Amino acid sequence: MSKQHLIELQAVKKIFYTEDLETWALNNIHLTIDAGEYVSISGPSGCGKSTLLSVMGLLNSFTEGKYLLNGTEVSSLQEAEQARVRNQEIGFIFQAFNLIGDMSVFENVELPLTFRKNLSRKERKEMVTEALAQVQMEHRQKHFPAELSGGQQQRVAIARALVGKPKVLLADEPTGNLDSKNAQMVMELLSALHREGSTIVMVTHDPRSAEQAKRQISLFDGKLVDDRIISQPVPVAIEQ
Numbered sequence: 001m002s003k004q005h006l007i008e009l010q011a012v013k014k015i016f017y018t019e020d021l022e023t024w025a026l027n028n029i030h031l032t033i034d035a036g037e038y039v040s041i042s043g044p045s046g047c048g049k050s051t052l053l054s055v056m057g058l059l060n061s062f063t064e065g066k067y068l069l070n071g072t073e074v075s076s077l078q079e080a081e082q083a084r085v086r087n088q089e090i091g092f093i094f095q096a097f098n099l100i101g102d103m104s105v106f107e108n109v110e111l112p113l114t115f116r117k118n119l120s121r122k123e124r125k126e127m128v129t130e131a132l133a134q135v136q137m138e139h140r141q142k143h144f145p146a147e148l149s150g151g152q153q154q155r156v157a158i159a160r161a162l163v164g165k166p167k168v169l170l171a172d173e174p175t176g177n178l179d180s181k182n183a184q185m186v187m188e189l190l191s192a193l194h195r196e197g198s199t200i201v202m203v204t205h206d207p208r209s210a211e212q213a214k215r216q217i218s219l220f221d222g223k224l225v226d227d228r229i230i231s232q233p234v235p236v237a238i239e240q
Contacts, residue, residue: 004071006167006199007033007056012065014051014222025051026062027222035167038194039201040213048222049203050172056201057090057170058082070167087115091161095173097153099145099160105132106141109160116164131163132156135189151182158189162198169193171202175209187212 014026025048033039041049054060055067058074067075074085099108109131113124132138135155145153154174161169171190175183183206191212194200204210211230218226 003034005032005068006035006037006070007031007201008066008068009055010066010068012055012067013063014048014055014060015063024222026055029065029222029224031217031224031227033168033199033201035199036194036197037199037201037215038191038213039215039217040210041201041203041217041219042205042207042210043219043225045205047219049219052219053170053172053201053203056168057092058086087112088164089167091164091166091169093154093158093161093169093171093174095176097145097150097157097177099153099156101145103144104141105137105143105145105148105156108145108156109141109163112160112164127163127165128159131159134162134193135159149182150178151185154178154182154186155189158186158193162193168199168201171200173204174202175204175206183209 009029009031012026012029013024016023016025029052041052043049051060055062062075066073069085069089074082077085100111103111106128110124110128113119113127119127128141129138132141135158137152137155137159140148140152140156145156148156174190175186178186187209190200190202200213202209202213210216213230215227215229217224
């Protein structure tokens with residue numbers, strides 16, 4: 001019996017069509033990721049890495065191929081069922097934080113849970129409190145995003161990604177909007193979450209961030225050109 005992968009992409013292609021041009025954002029991607037892995041995806045601008053992450057996160061469709069998440073071919077699901085999978089099985093961390101300004105830290109983190117009708121208010125509160133504790137931001141739960149530093153906002157965004165206990169965390173340039181000190185703090189947090197059992201797939205243009213992952217994938221012109229396992233991640237060395 002073959003092993004079931006958490007994520008499995010089979011010959012995935014993503015082609016953007018304009019009047020006279022075909023642009024191959026993803027070209028015949030074969031990729032498997034197992035539960036508990038920490039994977040970085042890197043490559044030059046425009047190589048398809050963010051497109052690949054958005055396909056994994058069901059934020060973007062693809063032109064050809066198959067995508068299986070935890071054994072289910074999610075690409076063939078109806079839109080409502082895909083939305084349920086996104087909400088319950090995938091956690092997103094964005095470069096721009098994407099926090100809602102007129103909602104408190106607590107409300108921002110709670111937001112994904114409000115779409116789950118089977119949770120009571122008490123259960124939601126317990127899950128939010130736990131997620132904020134994981135990122136050491138429980139003392140700021142009544143604050144608003146504008147009252148936080150960039151690093152603190154990204155910690156809240158990570159808590160929001162964690163709160164629903166997803167099977168995988170997808171991080172798109174999670175340190176892209178941060179200074180070096182806050183970037184290092186966020187990378188240390190992601191490494192800690194991985195040690196606690198989180199599966200993480202991170203897109204990054206920063207080689208120092210990519211080196212934190214146990215497995216490093218490189219894309220070029222929409223093709224997977226390198227995939228290597230690193231036994232010991234290199235410690236972050238970022239100037240303060």
